Amino acid sequence: MQLAVQLEAGIVGFVGATIGLVLGAALAVLLRAATAAVGVSLPEGGLVFAPRTIIVAYAVGIVVTAVAAFVPARKAATVPPIAAMRETFVLPARSLRSRGIAGGALALIGAALLVFGLAAATGKGAAAVVGVGAGLAFLGVATLSPLLARPVTRAIGSPLPALFGATGRLGRENAMRNPRRSASTASALMIGLALVSAFSVLGQSIKKSVTETVSNSLGADFYLTSTSFAQGFSADVARSLRGKPDIELVTGLRSDTVKINDKKKSVTAGDPAALPTLLALKTAAGDLRALGRGSILIDADTAKEQKLSVGQAVPVVFPDGPTTLRLVGTFDKSQVAGQYLISLDEFNQRFPTSTLDFFVLVKTEKNADLAQVRQEIDATVKPHPNVEVRDQSEFIRQQEKQVDQLLGFVYVLLALAVVIALFGIVNTLALSVIERTREIGLLRAVGMNRRQLRRMVRLEAVVIAVFGAVLGVAVGSFLGWALTIALKEQGINTFAYPTATIIAVVIVGGLLGVLAAIFPARRAAKMDILRAIATT
Structure with missing residues (x-):
């Protein structure tokens, strides 16, 4: 029997x-087409249908289905032959105790790993530990979901009797009747919406961090960038802007790789007179304005980690060979400046072929007319069509737009998971309607009309879908918070909760319940009363 099912x-x-x-x-x-609609442009080209795609599709489809059928096949094989001949035989329901113990253990282990990973957020592999912990916590909640199904669905469905009378009460009771089925129905939706919620929280936190970073870590009024991030632009742009009316400070920024302590590190170079102000650097020790040829600035945490103090020589290996630079100052950690700063003169000597700026920062005089300065800057960069000029608000919006584009692409992919969850709810509700054929016939016989029956099935679906959405939002919000904390070293230093988006996710969950119930509700309403009652 088991082999036949497999x-x-x-x-x-x-x-x-x-x-x-x-x-x-x-x-x-x-x-x-969907990614283009959310502002994400993909490379041009035709549809690629590689042989590997076919092999992977069949391998995954067959293996996953076979694995999913293993437990039902074993259950089918345990049914006694004489019992199987009776139409009323039902497999005895297993206790939820073992499931609760397993789910609780997974959740506790996941929480412990999360706490450990977050406590060591600056250590190596901390993000990986947080990821594993979050995954285990997620599995723990999913395993515990049958235990949560009854109390949560009771709370979600509590307004239904007052709003819809006996129909609402029956819809709520049907959702509470079988916690295992309600949990399995809602699990796919929970996973999809948990991922949506996690990325929403992470995306909102990234946008908030960008805003605060630009406001607190940059002291410029105008930002000049290349139209192509992979390519820089001529240093003549920064040189042409120096000395212009109403412009106080200008610096171009360049970056390349060196070796410090036998490890590859990125160094940033700029005008020593302008760097401290335009990068909003806060002095930890020494004199930041003493930067020049033969010297270097290091952020205070890195200097402490390497046991360096102001005045010491720092061995640096440039492409043209090893040398030592004197540490003249340390600064508080900056998300923009990086760990190491050198002067443009030093950079030009050490990297003679790297002559392009990737960024130019411009600060105006105190009482300057920003609109007039903008016109002057636009006129200066006109011979350089690959240079874009933005003020601070435009620069922030551009950074946020990039985040929104990435999130839009992720949301398009996650929408597929939500659609799959919708089909799962439809299938489970349809099976539930078939299992309750006699019950539905009796309800019709005692006076429930077709409209009330359809409403009952819809309300049951809404309660189950909202249960999945609430659980998904709770888990996703937690995962989003954990990811935000774990990525603090990557510049995501502010947690922001997208309340409107999360409310919309729960509402979408309820609407999915309504959509999922259309077919099962119509099927239930079309049942012949006498045949339904006669079903055993």
């Missing part, structure tokens, strides 16, 4: 993989 699962997986390949190719075309 073979059936393999055949279903093969057919599903074939259909999935065809639909996947069509979906790839739609995804290109």
